[in-house]
Amino acid sequence: MSSPAQETTSAMNAAPGSVTLNGVTIDDTFAEAFPMKATRVLITAHNETWARNAAVSMTGFATSVIACGCEAGIERMLGADETPDGRPGASVLLFSMSGKELAKQLERRVGQCVLTCPTTAVYAGLDEGEAIALGRNLRFFGDGWQISKMIDGKRYWRVPVMDGEFVAEETTALVKAVGGGNLLLLARDTDAALAGAEAAVEAMRAVRGAIMPFPGGVVRSGSKVGSKYASLMASTNDAFCPALTPLARRSELDDYTRCVMEIVIDGLTEADVSAAMRAGIAAIVARGAAAGVTRISAGNYGGKLGPFHFHLHKLLGGEGAA
Amino acid sequence: MSATRGWCLRLKAQPDFRVDLGGVLPARLAAMTADEVARVEVRHGNERLALGELFDIAALDGVAGESAPELRLDGDLSRFDAIGQDLDGGVLHIAGAVGDRLGLSMRGGEIRVQGSAGQLVGGEMTGGLIEVTGDVGDFAAGALPGSMDGMRGGTLIVRGKAGARCGDRMRRGTVVLHGDAGDFLAARMVAGTIAVAGRVGAHCGYGMRRGTLVFAGPLPAVPSTFVATHQDIVVFWTLLRRSLAYHGGPFAALPVRAPRRLVGDLAADGKGEWLLPG
Numbered sequence: 001m002s003s004p005a006q007e008t009t010s011a012m013n014a015a016p017g018s019v020t021l022n023g024v025t026i027d028d029t030f031a032e033a034f035p036m037k038a039t040r041v042l043i044t045a046h047n048e049t050w051a052r053n054a055a056v057s058m059t060g061f062a063t064s065v066i067a068c069g070c071e072a073g074i075e076r077m078l079g080a081d082e083t084p085d086g087r088p089g090a091s092v093l094l095f096s097m098s099g100k101e102l103a104k105q106l107e108r109r110v111g112q113c114v115l116t117c118p119t120t121a122v123y124a125g126l127d128e129g130e131a132i133a134l135g136r137n138l139r140f141f142g143d144g145w146q147i148s149k150m151i152d153g154k155r156y157w158r159v160p161v162m163d164g165e166f167v168a169e170e171t172t173a174l175v176k177a178v179g180g181g182n183l184l185l186l187a188r189d190t191d192a193a194l195a196g197a198e199a200a201v202e203a204m205r206a207v208r209g210a211i212m213p214f215p216g217g218v219v220r221s222g223s224k225v226g227s228k229y230a231s232l233m234a235s236t237n238d239a240f241c242p243a244l245t246p247l248a249r250r251s252e253l254d255d256y257t258r259c260v261m262e263i264v265i266d267g268l269t270e271a272d273v274s275a276a277m278r279a280g281i282a283a284i285v286a287r288g289a290a291a292g293v294t295r296i297s298a299g300n301y302g303g304k305l306g307p308f309h310f311h312l313h314k315l316l317g318g319e320g321a322a
Numbered sequence: 323m324s325a326t327r328g329w330c331l332r333l334k335a336q337p338d339f340r341v342d343l344g345g346v347l348p349a350r351l352a353a354m355t356a357d358e359v360a361r362v363e364v365r366h367g368n369e370r371l372a373l374g375e376l377f378d379i380a381a382l383d384g385v386a387g388e389s390a391p392e393l394r395l396d397g398d399l400s401r402f403d404a405i406g407q408d409l410d411g412g413v414l415h416i417a418g419a420v421g422d423r424l425g426l427s428m429r430g431g432e433i434r435v436q437g438s439a440g441q442l443v444g445g446e447m448t449g450g451l452i453e454v455t456g457d458v459g460d461f462a463a464g465a466l467p468g469s470m471d472g473m474r475g476g477t478l479i480v481r482g483k484a485g486a487r488c489g490d491r492m493r494r495g496t497v498v499l500h501g502d503a504g505d506f507l508a509a510r511m512v513a514g515t516i517a518v519a520g521r522v523g524a525h526c527g528y529g530m531r532r533g534t535l536v537f538a539g540p541l542p543a544v545p546s547t548f549v550a551t552h553q554d555i556v557v558f559w560t561l562l563r564r565s566l567a568y569h570g571g572p573f574a575a576l577p578v579r580a581p582r583r584l585v586g587d588l589a590a591d592g593k594g595e596w597l598l599p600g
Contacts, residue, residue, distance in 0.1 A: 044557070085560040121557045147593070148513070149534065149558065150475075150494060151565045156558070164554035167561070 019313065023289025024296060026312050031182045031277065031298035034306030036065075036095045037102045038177030038268055039132065040075065040125030043114055044089035048077060054117035055090035058109045062094070063214045064264075066223075066234055070096040070105040071179065071266050073211030084123050085167070091125055093211045095179050095266045102174060103132040111138050115159070115166050124154075124172035135159075135168025178308050181210075181265035181273035183280050184222065184240060184297040186257045192292020193259035194218075196284055200263055203283035209272035210265055222262040225301055237262075237299065252297065262299065270308055278315045327384040328352050328412075329359055331377035333397025339367030340421065341376065344404035348412030348431070352391035356381065390431070395420075400440070406433045409450060422459070425452045426466075428476070441485070444478040446471065447495070457482035460504065463497050463516075464490035473497070473514060479569060486523065489516050492533065498569045508535050511594060515562070519572040530587045530594035536562070537598050538572040548586030548596060556580040559597070 017028035043058070045051035055074045062072035071094070078089040094109075096102035114122050115138055124134060139146040139157040147158040148170075155170035185200065187193035201217030204210065212218070227235035238248040240260045245253045253260070263280055267273035284293050298312055329351050342365040351359050360374030373379065382392055391412035399405065403421040406414045409428040416433070422440035425433045430450045438456030444463045462484050463473035472491040479498045486504035489497055493512040502520035509528040517536040526542050527535060559580045566573040581599035585592050 085557045086564075087557070087560075145593075147532070147595075149515070149562070150496075151515075151561050156561065158555075158558055160553070165558065167557045 019316070021285045021316075022287075024285050024294060025289075026281065026285075026316065027295065027297040028313055029298050030300050030309040030311040031180070032300035032303060032305050033178050033180040033182075033273060033308035033310065035308075036071075036097060036177045036179035036266065037099045037174055038093060038095045038266070039102060039106060039129075039172050039174050040091060040093050040268070041106070041110070041134065041172055042078065042083060042089050042091055042123040042125045044078075044083045044085050044087040044121050044123070045117070046087065046119035048088040050117060050119050051088050051090045052077065054114045054120045055092050057113035057117065059092060059094075059213075060113070062105075062109075063219070065095070065097050065179070069101060070094050070109075071211070071213040072105075072109070073213045073217075073266075075208065075211055076205070085121055087121075093125075093209075093266070093268070095177055095211075095213075099130065099132065099174050106172070107133060107137060110134065110168070111141075115141065115161075115168075118163055121167040123169045126173035126175060129173030129175040131171040132174045134170060134172045136170050138166075138168055141166075175268060177266065177268050178270050178273050179266040180306060181267065181277055181308070181310055182222075182299050183263045183265075183277060184299060185261045185263070185284060185293050186240075186253065186295040186297060187259045187261070187293045188256060189292065190259045193261045196287060196291060196293035197261040197263060199287060200280035200283045203279040204263065204265065204276040207272060207276040207279055209269060210267040210276040212263055212265055212276075214262075214264055217263055219262045219264055220260075222260070222299060225305065240297075257295070273308070274310060274315060277310055277312075281312065281315060326352065326381035327387075327389055328382045328392035328394070329356075330380045330382055330394040330396060331359075331373065332380070333377055333395075333399065333418075334375075336398070337366055337371070337376060337401055339401075341366050341371070341402045342404050343399075343402050344407040344423075346373070346393070347406070347409055348391040348393040348414055349410075351393055352412070398437075400438075403440070406431075406452075409433065419456065424454070424458075425450070425478075428452070430476075438482065442466070443480075444473055444476070444497075447473050447478070448475040450476045451479070452477070453479040453481075455481045457501065458484050458488075460485035460487050461490055462488045463492050463495070464488070471512065483520065489514070489533075492516070496565075498566065498573065500569075500571050508533065508594075510590075511535075517566050517569075517573060527587055527594060527596065529590045531590045532593045533595075534562070535594070535596045536566065536576075536581075537596065538566075538576060541598055541600070542596075544584060544596075545586070547588045547592075548584040549588065549592075551583050551585055553583075554580065555583060562597075 059072040075091040083089040135157040142159040159166040197218045222237040223234040239252045363370040395416045400419040404423045406425045409431045411431045414433045416435045419437040424443045433452045435454045441459035443458040465472035471493040473495045483501035487506045489508045497516040499518040503522045505523035507526045511530045511533040513532045515534045519539040581597040584596040
């Protein structure tokens with residue numbers, strides 16, 4: 001990747017201070033993120049199929065804390081040599097706005113989606129942090145037949161179920177995390193936007209400690225804070241809606257931008273979010289403007305929403321969040 | 323304050339009576355000067371004796387604070403009881419045999435004995451590690467008379483044989499027994515894990531309520547109050563097998579496939595389990 005200074009440009013739709021790499025304009029703006037609470041759990045099963053089934057089910061309806069209670073995703077699939085019990089597995093990250101809500105969501109989702117899934121077991125995926133219940137309360141499903149075992153300082157619960165026994169570690173760890181990192185991909189049409197977003201998400205999924213919680217990692221209904229309707233806390237991001245380019249009080253789009261996709265990133269640390277955003281930008285830039293994504297921007301609220309500001313140009317320079 | 327990380331006490335001669343070394347702990351002595359260590363009194367029969375009369379005292383190499391406080395005891399200490407009793411940190415090395423109540427009620431730290439030990443090794447311990455390269459006497463990891471619970475946490479490793487009633491009323495923790503076990507192994511066991519590589523005596527698991535017994539060596543005679551279950555326990559077995567493999571010997575070669583599982587003692591609710599690999 002060239003340095004921003006080498007390719008500063010004045011493309012038609014470029015805002016002042018923007019830079020262009022391989023034809024893709026990168027706005028001089030920042031993604032604004034906020035503090036969250038997070039945990040990681042490891043799900044294992046008899047084979048990868050059933051580990052994935054449990055993980056997909058557990059992370060379902062977990063795109064946004066606005067209405068889902070938590071944001072969750074599969075961080076990555078795990079090989080048999082990476083799990084506590086030597087079986088294939090999945091690493092799952094969950095994020096919520098409070099530790100209490102996170103604990104509630106974790107217990108419900110593990111109870112309904114992992115405990116129920118054939119052959120699974122579940123373990124803590126973090127060692128450091130405040131302990132929250134994992135199998136501690138699910139054990140009561142055993143109706144008195146559950147067995148506690150301490151192995152190497154960790155407590156496990158063995159709950160008799162119809163395929164044998166469900167093994168769950170007593171607790172996992174809760175840590176402070178970062179939610180709401182984002183990239184806006186501005187493209188000439190739907191095909192180009194989807195292809196670019198898919199490529200970016202694929203690159204971002206290689207980053208550990210981060211998830212993109214929306215369907216396929218991509219959200220088309222980016223939102224702004226507030227609404228003309230008092231009962232709504234968020235509404236459509238009119239500045240980036242092509243349908244409103246000539247109508248909205250303030251549009252960020254030009255006539256050539258006809259589709260915008262957003263990628264939202266939650267990470268265990270600022271560095272994880274930075275790394276994921278950097279990977280996404282690099283993937284789009286590598287494809288070049290000829291592939292259809294002509295501009296990368298980010299969503300912020302003037303710095304009033306959250307303390308974490310991921311400046312796109314600083315990410316290009318490898319400096320991470322400011 | 324002492325400038326050393328600990329002391330080495332070398333036995334001068336066998337005492338006339340049994341000596342109670344309770345309270346002679348690494349952290350306590352590491353904070354003392356050599357003269358202060360020599361003046362520490364211990365019970366000797368009905369009298370009290372200074373450590374300086376029983377042991378030659380030398381400082382260990384190293385500086386205080388660089389590592390955990392350490393105490394080394396050198397000699398045949400089979401007449402010395404309560405070594406490491408109530409230990410809650412630091413390292414205790416003993417080169418030679420020790421008496422009864424080694425590590426009784428200890429809460430943390432390490433005790434490593436190059437030799438054999440008497441009765442009640444690790445009795446009612448709640449944490450820490452005890453390793454004995456030789457044999458241990460009766461009631462290892464057991465309970466004191468009148469007490470409801472034996473071992474309540476930590477790890478006891480015995481490279482040799484154990485006497486009778488090993489794990490009596492044990493409630494939590496792990497016992498790894500490389501040699502044979504005497505009668506009444508895991509009797510009245512409430513919970514915890516005992517892995518044994520040698521032969522076991524009569525009445526194994528008598529009155530066992532919960533807990534796990536792993537037989538890594540000869541298979542025991544199965545009493546009529548234990549019955550087989552047939553569910554898939556490969557997940558739990560893998561976790562346990564990997565943990566036991568760390569102790570080496572026959573435990574390093576436990577088979578990958580899940581073992582045969584028996585539950586009992588049915589006369590005491592039947593929630594204890596025997597795992598029979600092979």
